[in-house]
Amino acid sequence: MSSRKVSDTKTLHCEEESSVKALGRKRCPLTHQNILCATRTLLEEIGFADLTIEGIAERAGVGKTTIYRRWPNKASLVLDAFIEATIKEIPFPDTGSVQEDLRLQMRRLIKWMNGVEGHTIAKLIGGAQDDAELAEAFRSRWLTGRREEARQIIQRGKERGEIRADLDPEVLLDALYGPLYFRLLVGHAPLTPGYADKLVSLVMRGLDS
Amino acid sequence: MSSRKVSDTKTLHCEEESSVKALGRKRCPLTHQNILCATRTLLEEIGFADLTIEGIAERAGVGKTTIYRRWPNKASLVLDAFIEATIKEIPFPDTGSVQEDLRLQMRRLIKWMNGVEGHTIAKLIGGAQDDAELAEAFRSRWLTGRREEARQIIQRGKERGEIRADLDPEVLLDALYGPLYFRLLVGHAPLTPGYADKLVSLVMRGLDS
Amino acid sequence: MSSRKVSDTKTLHCEEESSVKALGRKRCPLTHQNILCATRTLLEEIGFADLTIEGIAERAGVGKTTIYRRWPNKASLVLDAFIEATIKEIPFPDTGSVQEDLRLQMRRLIKWMNGVEGHTIAKLIGGAQDDAELAEAFRSRWLTGRREEARQIIQRGKERGEIRADLDPEVLLDALYGPLYFRLLVGHAPLTPGYADKLVSLVMRGLDS
Amino acid sequence: MSSRKVSDTKTLHCEEESSVKALGRKRCPLTHQNILCATRTLLEEIGFADLTIEGIAERAGVGKTTIYRRWPNKASLVLDAFIEATIKEIPFPDTGSVQEDLRLQMRRLIKWMNGVEGHTIAKLIGGAQDDAELAEAFRSRWLTGRREEARQIIQRGKERGEIRADLDPEVLLDALYGPLYFRLLVGHAPLTPGYADKLVSLVMRGLDS
DNA sequence: GTATAAACGAGACGGTACGTCAGGTCTTTCT
DNA sequence: AGAAAGACCTGACGTACCGTCTCGTTTATAC
Incomplete structure (x- = not known):
């Protein structure tokens, strides 16, 4: 069960033909x-x-x-550098309450977005607008994993009966995280910790009905 | 009162010294x-x-x-070109229902985002990540106006008693529009008209309580 | 008649379209x-x-x-630089004797070949071996002029009756100057002033017969 | 005395340490x-x-x-390749007449110069202008041998009394072969078989006096 | 046999220069 | 004085080879 290795993580995006034999001098x-x-x-x-x-x-x-x-x-390189540096940050909590789990994680994400990494990720998304490869890499190597973890929080909530079972998790996650990225990228309003609370309480009001 | 036209529209961002005298050859x-x-x-x-x-x-x-x-x-020029071409599109409706107003407008926005202009605006936001001037221009000349109109929809709802008066309109607008821009920029899921409906019904559930 | 200017000499090889009107900033x-x-x-x-x-x-x-x-x-540039610097050196004398004229000029050429310029011209001819443009430029802008002057020396000799009229000047000039360039380029033997004397006396022996 | 073979010819310039013992795998x-x-x-x-x-x-x-x-x-390699391919071409004749021997050999050389090899040797001499090693190699491995053979033709002529004994063979050979290389390298005039005849008759006129 | 040593194909590596492109500024001439 | 053309310096691009350096494999003598 614990055998789910997050895979090699080391070389992520750079060209690497593993097929044949690895002839010639090794890459240092x-x-x-x-x-x-x-x-x-x-x-x-x-x-x-x-x-x-x-x-x-x-x-x-x-x-x-x-x-x-x-x-x-350049973009691939930067993405590699970035992900290698941040792959383990911003863990997802498990408090027993969906709302609390998401609120805490969003607060952490906001704090992180206000630092250098937030700046970098904004630039990466920016760069992805004219680089399909980077866009795909960003999705598959950054977003997908985190999204999956968030989905599990919701799933846990559904199993616990906190959330009604027919809720589309994609829409919920977008409604919570979309605004964070929106403010990060457009900068029309500040990203404060309290913003997470407000969003959660607005969006998740009455989800048990 | 309502006669405040958004003014000339023609030259928006480009330098224009009208003060002095207009000496020499006229700008064609x-x-x-x-x-x-x-x-x-x-x-x-x-x-x-x-x-x-x-x-x-x-x-x-x-x-x-x-x-x-x-x-x-480059950015200012592009923004000028872009805004000149789209300033009058995507009008805000007034159906008498906040939820319906927003839903309709979001559907229009989604349709528009799926066209060439959506692509362009994504690139502009992308470019704004390394161009503070463009970022500011984007906010003041594109977002602010539309945001103000949306705020008025909410205000009307409050006046009509559809929405409780203490609701922070900024958070609501972010929760609705943030996800649209999120999907536009990151592309992890498609922007369908139905997405607007889902978002509205999720986010605006029980706002009258 | 004597109006044949050797032309501008200043800009020789570099691109220069003089056709129309010369719009825009001038080349400094x-x-x-x-x-x-x-x-x-x-x-x-x-x-x-x-x-x-x-x-x-x-x-x-x-x-x-x-x-x-x-x-x-690179070659054209170097040729321009080279010719501009040496165009006026190694003048052709007029002593009244073909043999003496050629001998003197060859001595001067040998002296010149032993200096930096000789080295440079050797490199230019070397470079011309894989650069048809340079080869052509070398011929038309360096060799042709000097060759013409040498031909005139021979012509004068024919008119004076020093040399028989049916002599092919090309062969004579090659037999005199070819060896100089040969030694310059191959370096199998030194280029001494006495070498000029020996060549002249060998090649021009009995040309009046 | 005639046992002085021009040696193995096969590997000419490439490093080859034969001294010690030859351990390990042999060079294929x-x-x-x-x-x-x-x-x-x-x-x-x-x-x-x-x-x-x-x-x-x-x-x-x-x-x-x-x-x-x-x-x-590169130069050494090319020289090896070149010499290996052409070492045995253009033999020196022995007709009993110096003038005829040289004329014939020059005609052969001209024919050879007009082929691919002529082109190659021109490039080699060209390359030698910025490569002292190549220059030396060219002289010692190409020119010297051929020059020695030509000198023997002249020597035979002297012994037969065709040519006066005090003639400097170096100057004569330069006066004959220099022009050929000159035209090959500079290309100001074509290398025709008749050119050999003209040169010989011009340069060797009256050498018996 | 089994070390050991060199040759070998492959290719990574730190470099240098290439020739091109776009940026943003400056200059010239014409309107 | 404004406009169009284009020269100018700058700086980065992505590519091609350079000559050196590991690699792992193959072939030979030497112990």
């Missing part, structure tokens, strides 16, 4: 780490838009070619 | 239109990211300088 | 000079093979694009 | 041949300048390292 894993590390650092220092492959290469003490050999474009 | 109004038109066309053809000032200038038969003289950057 | 002549100067300097410092456009651009304080806008390739 | 002679063959083919196909070690390695089905283990640089 340190190099990999150096590049991701340099990317993360620069991302915080100068932001996504001003990030250049050349800059990353220099910072990592690596040839540009080495980067291009492993990642098809 | 056709040029203006040509540039906006070329921008719109190219925006649809190749997208925001691949859009270049040089390309627009060429397509419009205009010097690069002329563009730079009128707009500070 | 200083830039031109800076580039040629930097090229010459670097040519002497590091040689033709290690010469890079990037290096020249940097040394000249100029963008790479500016160079590419004016010259199609 | 087929590999050697494959590399030289690929080099020759590519040389004809794309020319010296566009020739790359990587390309040769691929064509030969060989690792780059294997090439670098055997030749210090």
